[in-house]
Amino acid sequence: MSRTRLRRGRAVRECHTGTSCDGADAVAGARGRIVGPVVTCSRFLLPLVCLAALAPAAAQATPTMAERRLCGAAPVFDDEFDTLNLSAWTLGAARWITHTPWAGDFGDARFTDPGPGSAFAVHDGTLSITARKDAQGHWTSGLLASADEDGHGFTTMYGYFETRVKLPPGPGTWPGVWLNESTPPNWMRPTVEVDAIEYYGQFTDAFHSTVHVWPGRSSEPHGGATQLNSVPPKSLVDDFHTYGTLVTPRWIRLYLDHKEYWQTPTPPQHRLPFMFLVNLALGSGWPIDKTPNPTVMLVDYVRAYQPADPEAFARCLVAGAPPRAPR
Template sequence: MGLAALAPSVPPAHATPTMAERRLCGATPVFDDEFDELNLSAWILGAARWITHTPWAGDFGDARFTDPGPGSAFSVHDGILSITARKDAEGHWSSGLLASADRDGHGFSTMYGYFETRAKFPPGPGTWVGIWLNENVPQNWMRPTVEVDTIEYYGQFTDAFHSTVHVWPGHSSEPQGGAAQLNSVPAHSLVDDFHTYGTLVTPRWISFYLDHKEFWRTPTPPQHRLPFMFLVNLALGSGWPIDKTPNPTAMQIDYARAYRPADADAFARCLVASASPGGPR
């Protein structure tokens, strides 16, 4: 279904929200990064909150994903994380990705729950934003795996974004499957302001939300057998030209949170009610 209008977003807060303020419909975050500081590692999580590559070494797109540290794609200011894509003097692009678990399965993942990110997207064609979930797959796993793309946003199409549930066959003989939805939004709205992007995963349904308004749901695939990690990235390309991509260009992220509500149905009803002015929180 199209999204005719977007709820106005509140400007980023400069003070870290209290735990009470981070509660949502009675649930407290079980994963929460307010981006007051960088808490990143390259490949092995250790004491960090994120790694900066996919755990399966499957980085993608036309920009190299950087390690953390000097010259990386990542910076924080006033509680906002910027992931910046930039081109060096030799014409090579770099950018960034965050994943909440590493190749050894360490880090955050959960079988069911609500994942939410508040973000503002980069302007310009060639950008490829992803906010997504991927199963935390152990080595030698032979069954299919599930990926949930809350949003894929291609910067040359400012009036729409994609949401997808992928079922990848992996090492099994099962066919590829899943479901997809193209969602319409006012042109440039996701670039001009911050919005919240959410996914609620239950045993029965995967539901998708923009500013707490449900815009799509699809049955949870029976192949979902492993907990989901959280991923956020600014990639470039995906088959689209990047010759007109602004240099530099940045995705801004206010927070990334995950909740495990005790009653998913009640949480979903409250979430939609909270999208209305004065609704419950």
């Protein structure tokens, strides 16, 4: 989601770096410390494997760890949304913050803090992110990021990231599922962003996937690659679908319902671990005067894996990973 970012008053270009790794490098690439069921990762801590697993969603019940395993891998980061575990800016004991860590929120709806009147609610193991107008007629909505400004939270260089989402109907909606590098203060080099899905609500028969290489404070030009993906009209808003991103040192592979639809080389600028982000924004240059009020995006789960053999994992995904039961 390419927008100008501010890190507590310092104007910087929103930069994100995506690289991938295979085999043992995948394990060495993740960092973090495990606090109870939450994986809290920081680039300032000693390296530790920070993993997360994807699993089939059981109807009206939290899947067991065995059910959440995918192609032999168990989740290292996993939110089934049975409860809300949110903080506004500093992660602390929470699982998510509700703004971009660099204070670069975007779109035509203000992203809310957690608490009364926020955009977030959970019911029967499903998260709802609701865009609505407030008493003054201004739009509000929500974003989740798995790491904060200080690098605390879930981050990993390489792995497989998956969400199961039902997109919101209506023109003017701009939901996204994406990865963004967690940058230390005064980072001067380019960074990489991977948008698994960027969806514009007035076009129900397609979505965008993009790898951005942002120059940041360097002299390098903006680079990357993009793909427009066709789908049956309204299919992404009529039902839940899984969106997956496999990052290795050589390739970034994108999946819709475990079917690979795009592969692109991992940018050499990928030097920092990725955080996971999910949001419902509005606008992006498209009018929001006909956007339904309220508008709801549903998220069944967010999981991340770090398979020991990414190539075997990729083959397993497309060969027939276990189907997900409806919730």
